[in-house]
Amino acid sequence: MTDISDLKGSGRMSKRQFMEELRRYQKGSVTRRHFLGVTGLGAATVVLGNAMPGLRPQAAHASEIGDRVILATWPNYHDAANFDMFTEAKGAAVQVNVFGSNEEMLAKLQAGGSGWDVFVPTNYTITTYVSEDLIQPLDVTRLPNYKADAFDPRFSDAGIVDGTLYAVPKNWGTTGFAVNTKHDGGKALTTWKDFFDRTKDDFSGRTMVHDYQLTTIGNALKYFGYSFNSVDEAELAEAEKLLIDVKPHLFAISSDYQPAMRSGDAWLTMCWTGDGKQLNSDMSEIQYVLGREGGEIWSDYYAIPKDAPHLDAAYALINHMLDPEVNAREVLAHGYPVADANTNTLLPEEILNDPILYPAKELLDALEFGAAATLTDPNRAELLARFKSA
Numbered sequence: 001m002t003d004i005s006d007l008k009g010s011g012r013m014s015k016r017q018f019m020e021e022l023r024r025y026q027k028g029s030v031t032r033r034h035f036l037g038v039t040g041l042g043a044a045t046v047v048l049g050n051a052m053p054g055l056r057p058q059a060a061h062a063s064e065i066g067d068r069v070i071l072a073t074w075p076n077y078h079d080a081a082n083f084d085m086f087t088e089a090k091g092a093a094v095q096v097n098v099f100g101s102n103e104e105m106l107a108k109l110q111a112g113g114s115g116w117d118v119f120v121p122t123n124y125t126i127t128t129y130v131s132e133d134l135i136q137p138l139d140v141t142r143l144p145n146y147k148a149d150a151f152d153p154r155f156s157d158a159g160i161v162d163g164t165l166y167a168v169p170k171n172w173g174t175t176g177f178a179v180n181t182k183h184d185g186g187k188a189l190t191t192w193k194d195f196f197d198r199t200k201d202d203f204s205g206r207t208m209v210h211d212y213q214l215t216t217i218g219n220a221l222k223y224f225g226y227s228f229n230s231v232d233e234a235e236l237a238e239a240e241k242l243l244i245d246v247k248p249h250l251f252a253i254s255s256d257y258q259p260a261m262r263s264g265d266a267w268l269t270m271c272w273t274g275d276g277k278q279l280n281s282d283m284s285e286i287q288y289v290l291g292r293e294g295g296e297i298w299s300d301y302y303a304i305p306k307d308a309p310h311l312d313a314a315y316a317l318i319n320h321m322l323d324p325e326v327n328a329r330e331v332l333a334h335g336y337p338v339a340d341a342n343t344n345t346l347l348p349e350e351i352l353n354d355p356i357l358y359p360a361k362e363l364l365d366a367l368e369f370g371a372a373a374t375l376t377d378p379n380r381a382e383l384l385a386r387f388k389s390a
Helices: 004-008 015-026 032-039 041-051 060-065 080-090 102-111 123-131 192-199 213-223 233-249 258-263 273-282 311-322 324-334 361-365 372-376 378-389
Strands: 068-073 093-098 167-180 207-209 250-253 268-272 286-289 295-303
Touching: 060 311, 068 311, 080 093, 080 311, 080 324, 102 123, 102 372, 123 295, 123 372, 167 213, 167 273, 167 311, 167 324, 192 213, 192 233, 192 268, 207 233, 213 233, 213 268, 213 295, 213 372, 213 378, 233 250, 233 378, 258 273, 268 273, 273 286, 273 324, 295 311, 311 324, 372 378
Parallel strands: 068 093, 207 250, 207 268
Antiparallel strands: 167 268, 167 286, 167 295
C-alpha cells in the first residue's frame, strides 16, 4: 500500500509545506494545476492509476454511470481534489449540496424528489430513515473498498439495522466550541456554562450557535447537567429559557461558522472537530474546547436514498471515497478522524496524536452519541423554532 508520504512528492516536500499548499488550494489562492504540480499529486495520480485501474480515466465509465452524481453533505467536509480525481476516473461530475442539520436532510427526503444519489447522515438518524423507507440497503459487492473488519464498531455499527447494512462509515468526531483566545481576557473557557455565561458578557454579539436542534439544544441542556439527548419537558423548558436569554447576544445562528470566525466577526462558536482543526491550523489563537460537562460524540456515514436517480454513480462515488488513499487525503484536508484502520496506517503521527481529533479519555468518556428520539421529538423541534423566531 502506498505510504501517504509518497503522495507528497516522494519526500521532497515536508508535511507542513504540503498542508500549507493544500490550504492555499482549498481557499482558491492557487490553481488545481499548481497544487498537483508542487505537491507531486499529479504524478501520484498517474502512478496510482497504473497500480489501481479503478483510478485510471476510462472513457467507457461516462456511459456506464452517467455524467453526474449528487452528494448531500455537511460544510467543510471534503477535499475537492478527491472529487476531481473521481470525475477524471469515472466521467461523472460531483455536485455537492450542503446542509447544516440532520433535520434539514430528513425533511428534504420526506418531501420527495431530492435528486440526491448519496447523502451523509449521522449515526442516530439511520433507524428513522429505515423505518420511513427513505434509504436503501447497500450491496457490498458493489463496494469492494468497504472492509467491514477494518472499522471500529463504535463508529460503524449504527449503519446496520436489523442485520442489514444501510450505511458505511465516513468520519467520527465530537461537538465542542471554538474560541478566539485573543478575546478571552486571559480567562479560559472550559465548560458549557462558560460558553453561555460569557456569551452574555464579554463575548456578547460575537457568539454563534448551530442551526441544528440536536447540538444547540443539547449543549444548552449540558449547562444544567442534563443529558445531551433529553426529551424531558421540564428540562427542555430550562434549556429554552437559557437560549432565549442568550439570543440577543448572538452574532448568528448558523452551522457554517468558519467565515465569521476567520474574519473576526465572531469570536466564539459551537463547533465540530474538523472545523476546529481547520481553524486552529490556520489561526493558532483559535482553540477547540470540549465542555467538561460532556456533550456529543458522533459518527457520520455514506448512504443512498431510496429514489437515487444515478444509482451506479452513487456506488462508484462511495467506493471511491472509501479507498484508504483517498480517505487519507480527506483527513489531511478536513481534519476529521476516521474509524478505518487501513486509512489510519497512511496518516502521519501528528494527525493520529492530535488532541483535537483524539481528545483525552476523560473528555471523551463524558460524551454521548445522539439518540434517535431527538430527531423526531416535536418538543425539541418546536423549541428550536421558537428560539430562532424570538
